[in-house]
Amino acid sequence: MGQQHTPSPQSHVGEEGSSSNTPIWGTTDPETGLLWICPDNEYFVPRDPVMDFISDQLFRNYNEAWTSWTAIPTENRNAWFDEFMRKHMSLPEHRAALRKAYNARAARWLSQKLYNLRHGGRGRRDWLPQDTANQLFDNWATNEKFQEKSVKNKQNRAKMEGPSYVGGSIPMTEWKRKLAETGVPPESVGWAAFERTHSRQSEGSDEREWINSRAHTVAENYTKLSQERDSQRETDPSSSVCDNDSLFIQAAGGFDKKGRVFGYGAAASRLKPTKRSSSGIEDVSADEMKKMKALTAQMTQEQERMLEEQEKMRQMMIQEREMMEERMAKEREMMEERMRRMQEEMMRQMQIQLKSLMNKGSGSALGDDDHAGDDDDDHNAPV
Structure with a gap:
């Protein structure tokens, strides 16, 4: 598992103007020097540096003929995501969403690279x-399923009456931020982003035209629904009416199976009614931050204690090994000394025995000479 970074005690004013205790996304953590990131549907905040990291990571690790992101072994993808998490700061509750965005961006990157190839x-x-x-x-060339899919995709592209998106490589979420920075009201920024990415300048005119009939139909539906809502407000100001995002979802035909809305893409998933905040980024209260810091401190202390115990055990093992080596050296010296003494004793005993044998041999020779003299005397005696 990747390292889980804990939030720094920073706070900022959220996108809607409300103060929160979430970290400042896109800033460098003063303690670790790592970049704070958060998920944004199938993208990240901040976008460019995170995408640069993923691109560089795949450039470094793509070393086999994998034909898609899912064709890469699971252990490889897990290891790359763990590295991604270690190199960035994030909140623990964002891990699952970050993994989803990471898979989506990596799969898209590889698909585009293989297409270009x-x-x-x-x-x-x-x-x-x-x-x-x-x-x-x-x-x-040899994969029949791939060939069939390729032919089908070519036929589908040939049927298209025009492009489906003219926003370039910038996702809808980024366009909404850019337009909000230019002064577009928050309640209108979604529609403004759709106009910017699904229409283009007409030749010889200042007006813009929709890029295809579907975008044109959505625009007509949205205009009609907006007029009906405004009329209802005038008739009954106290009535509950839909906001612009809800109107656009109706105009576009609602959510598809993947939770997307035409013109909003994956960014529409945050508009689905859920128990969580619709901003897609949950606020972390001061108490929760304190609990997280306390838990982190406790885990750090426990880790330090375990490291200290490991160090003590290591030192004890070193001391025991040194004592054992010293004891073995002494025993070896004692054994060598005993062997030396035994050898000396054996040599001494051998010398004693040899000397004794030599003395016995010398005494026997002298006895024989005495007997020989007696014989001579017998011969010389008078008859």
Whole structure:
């Protein structure tokens, strides 16, 4: 599992102007030097530095002919996400949403790179080795399911009457922020972002035209629903009426199976009624922050205690090993001394025995000479 960073005791004013105790997203934590991030549906806040990190991470680790993000082994993807979490600061409750956004962005990045590789030819291999690129081309050429899907996608693109989005690589959430910074009222920023990303300047005119018939239909529905709401407000000011986002969801046909709304994309998931805050980022109260800090301090103390115990055990093992080595050295010296003494004693005994044998041999020789003299006397005696 990746390291779970705890929030620094900073606070900021939320996007809607309300004060909160959440960290300041996009700032560097003074204690760790890491960037504070939070999920934003299938993106992140801040967007660019996090996307740069993911791109660099995949550039470094894509070393086999994987044809999609899900084709990469689970242990590889888990290890990359753990590294991602270690290199950034986040709130514990955001981990699941960060994983979802991480998977979505990594899958999109790889899909785009492989698409560019297929349409750029075998020579386009500036981000992976040539042998890996060749293996990918071989897989695509022999995979029947991939060929069928490719043909179907080409047919679908041919049926499209025009582009479906002209906002570039910037997601809807980022467009809403940019437009809000220009002074667009919060209640109108969603519709303004849709206009910016689904219409374009007409040639020879200052007016904008919708990029396709679906965008045009949504715009007509939204205008009609807005007029009906305004008329209801005039008739009965106390009545409960829908806000602009709710009207747009109705105009676009509601949520699809993936929780998206045409024109809002994944950003619409935060508009679904849930028990949590609709901002998508839960506020952390001062008490919760204190509890988290206390828990972190307790865990840190426990970890330090365990490290101290480990160090004590290590020192005890070192001392025991040194004592054992010293004891063994002494026993070895004593054994060598005993062996030396035994050898000396053996040599001494051997010398004594040898000397004794030599003395016995010398005495026997002298006795024989005496007997020989007696014989001579017998021969010389008178008859």
